[in-house]
Amino acid sequence: xxxxxFGRTGFEVSEIAHGLWGMGGWSGSDxxxxxxxxxxxTDLGCNFFDTAWAYGQGKxxxxxxxxxxxxxxxxxxxxxxxxxxxxxxxxxxxYRYHDVFPPDHVLDYADRxxxxxxxxTIDVLQFHVWDDHWTEEADFxxxxxxxxxxxxxxxxxxxxxxxxxxxxxxxxxxxxxxAVQVIYSIFDQSPEDELFPxxxxxxxxxxxxxxxxxxxxGGKMTEKTKFPATDWRSGYFNPENLKRTLERVERLKQILxxxxxxxxxxxxxxxxxxxxxxxxxxxxxxxxxxxxLSLSDKGSLGRDLLEQLKAHRWERKPAPWSD
Numbered sequence: 001x002x003x004x005x006f007g008r009t010g011f012e013v014s015e016i017a018h019g020l021w022g023m024g025g026w027s028g029s030d031x032x033x034x035x036x037x038x039x040x041x042t043d044l045g046c047n048f049f050d051t052a053w054a055y056g057q058g059k060x061x062x063x064x065x066x067x068x069x070x071x072x073x074x075x076x077x078x079x080x081x082x083x084x085x086x087x088x089x090x091x092x093x094x095y096r097y098h099d100v101f102p103p104d105h106v107l108d109y110a111d112r113x114x115x116x117x118x119x120x121t122i123d124v125l126q127f128h129v130w131d132d133h134w135t136e137e138a139d140f141x142x143x144x145x146x147x148x149x150x151x152x153x154x155x156x157x158x159x160x161x162x163x164x165x166x167x168x169x170x171x172x173x174x175x176x177x178x179a180v181q182v183i184y185s186i187f188d189q190s191p192e193d194e195l196f197p198x199x200x201x202x203x204x205x206x207x208x209x210x211x212x213x214x215x216x217x218g219g220k221m222t223e224k225t226k227f228p229a230t231d232w233r234s235g236y237f238n239p240e241n242l243k244r245t246l247e248r249v250e251r252l253k254q255i256l257x258x259x260x261x262x263x264x265x266x267x268x269x270x271x272x273x274x275x276x277x278x279x280x281x282x283x284x285x286x287x288x289x290x291x292x293l294s295l296s297d298k299g300s301l302g303r304d305l306l307e308q309l310k311a312h313r314w315e316r317k318p319a320p321w322s323d
Contacts, residue, residue, distance in 0.1 A: 001045030002296045006277045007205030009155045009178050011077055011123070015271055015296040017048040017207065018289075019280035023063055024056030029284055031063065038067045040289045042074060050181075050207065050280045052081035052128055053109055061116035069118050078117055079124035079179075079207065081159055082109045089323045090161035091129035097137045101127055106143050110152050124179055126157035135170040144176045155179060157207070162323050163316050165191040172198055179205035184276070185213050186269050187248065187314040196275035208279040211270045212263055216245045219253065219262035235321045248314060255308055264295055269309055272300035 003012045018041045023034040038049070049067070051060040061080055068076055084091065084100045091100065106127075113122060125147065134140055147153045157179035160168045165182050172180065180199065184191045188210070199206050212218050214236055223246060227234040237245070249262070256265060270279045283289045301309075316322075 001293060003047075004277050005205075006048075006077075006155075007178055007199070008203040009124075009205060011155075011205075013048040013077060013205075013278045014046045015278055016046060016267075016293050017050055017079075017278040017280045018046050019209070019282040020049065020051040020060035020064060021055045022282040022284050024051070024060030033286075034063055034284055035066060037283050037286050037289050038063065039070070040286045041283065041293065042067060042071055042076065044289065044293050046289075046293055047075060048077045048079065048278050050079045050209070052083070052126075053113055054081070054083045054128060058112060058116045061113050065116050065118040077123045078119065079126065079157070080113045080117070080122060081126045081128040082106050082113075084127075084129050089129055090164070090318060091131040093131055093133050095131065097134040097140065100129070100134075101140070101143070103139055103143045103146075106147070107152075110147060114152070121151055122153045124155045124157055125153040126159045126179070126181060128159050130158045130160055130168055130171065132167050132170045135174060141174065141176060155205075157181060157205070159209075160195075161318065162210075163188065163190070163318055165195040166193075169194060169198055172202055172204055177204060179207060179277075181207040181209055181280075183210040184208045184270055184273075185211050185217065186252065186266055186309050186312050187213055187217075188316070189310070189313040190315070192273065196273065200275050205277045206275050208270050208276050211279050211281070212266055213245065216249055217252075217262055217266040219249065221246060221249070238321055241321065248312065252312060255305075257305065263292075264298070265301070265305075265309075267292065267295050268298060268301050269306070271296070272306055 002015050006013045023029050049064050051064050085105045086099050144156050155178040158168050158177055159181040162183055171177055182191050281292045283292055
């Protein structure tokens with residue numbers, strides 16, 4: 001496992017991060033299997049774990065807390081997220097900051113998360129949604145400063161809306177934000193335009209999510225793929241989006257280098273950008289851990305392949321089914 005600097009935080013983070021959304025909020029998850037996968041990832045050198053209260057109403061935080069408790073001698077980094085009080089994803093300009101992240105709500109959930117993690121301090125605490133219209137709110141600055149001054153958190157971050165990487169640039173320049181979490185993949189390359197250069201300028205850590213496009217870049221989906229109605233992916237991969245996605249996946253398969261899998265190409269594409277600190281991968285099974293963590297040692301993709309992949313950029317805008 002290779003490690004990278006996490007912006008100005010002083011953390012050294014594993015290139016591959018373990019994402020817990022599937023353990024708390026997706027169908028087919030098994031707690032014992034999830035814990036085995038988390039422990040194996042820890043044993044193999046993964047030290048960055050991404051969770052959120054919304055992933056099963058604290059379920060994934062509690063699972064991670066068990067792993068932290070079993071590995072007291074390892075410098076594991078827990079990153080969690082405060083849910084919006086109005087329970088609306090994504091954030092929209094018409095929402096008022098005080099309806100989404102009022103101070104008492106943020107402090108209450110920070111305490112809940114700490115209890116589930118079994119830790120006095122949260123390494124990285126993020127707002128689960130963000131809209132840049134809120135940047136000048138006095139309570140935004142006051143709340144983040146309190147979280148740090150009281151030792152509740154070590155670093156503060158923002159999880160940016162799907163397909164809106166520029167909707168956070170103003171907040172980054174306040175000096176309050178130590179990290180951003182953003183969607184970046186072969187399909188979704190727009191963070192390269194403004195967000196990544198700004199993060200490099202300000203020394204802000206970058207957490208990439210959805211590098212496999214919610215699973216499509218795993219290469220196993222077909223037109224017959226269906227998810228249970230209770231699974232979030234059943235809406236995301238609606239018939240229209242699934243069809244368009246599979247067409248693009250097939251075009252990618254045509255340029256796969258010999259001996260390289262589609263998920264390997266997708267993850268190594270993300271890790272090829274120097275602004276990226278770590279990439280979240282959902283790994284509910286131990287075999288997934290073995291497969292994905294090994295990709296860190298393979299390094300960046302070659303220049304020619306990266307150039308070819310630029311042509312697969314897909315410009316998308318938020319839709320009712322996308323969050």
